[in-house]
Amino acid sequence: MAHRSRSSAPVEDRADKVCAVCGRTITWRAKWARDWPQVRHCSDACRARARSGAGEREELEAALRERLARCSAGTTACPSEVARAVHAARGGSGDGWRDLMEPVRQAARRLAADGELEITQNGVVVDPSRAKGPVRLRPVR
Incomplete structure (x- = not known):
């Protein structure tokens, strides 16, 4: 059969x-x-x-867009820069920005899927779903 x-x-x-x-x-x-x-x-x-984090997702995506808008041609940004900036804007101090690293990486993956940025490692564009370790973000121009 x-x-x-x-x-x-x-x-x-x-x-x-x-x-x-x-x-x-x-x-x-x-x-x-x-x-x-x-x-x-x-x-x-x-x-x-x-259900719970729509406001934070929008905040992080806006912060990523703002940071990438300041990138000159050929330069990249580190997700930790965005995490530190958002943490400081919320009035935080110390190492609390580290808790924002994974949400920032998630926001970066969503923006990469929408074609707004590229996620790179060692200057090479990588698949956002499979990237492990330190990454850099660059705007799509």
Whole structure:
């Protein structure tokens, strides 16, 4: 007996998506075939953060855009610069900016998915979902 395909979704509808919260790539799975058009988050944790952190996401994206607007041609910015600036604007002091590093990287991944910036390592553009270690951000011009 031949095996039937588990998927009822046409191949062209299986394109990868970007998580609305963290900006990571969501790859199509057979168990999501019925609900694939409604999938917006890569995990339950991102789904929970989507309900609570919309204001912070907008704040961080605005701070990233502002920092990248100041970049001259051929220069890049470090995500830590944005985290430090947002932390200072909130009236924080000390190392509290480190708690903002992952949310800043998430905001950068979302902007990269929208085509507003590029994420680089050693001067080479990398896949935002798979980048590990220190990264730099540069505007798309």
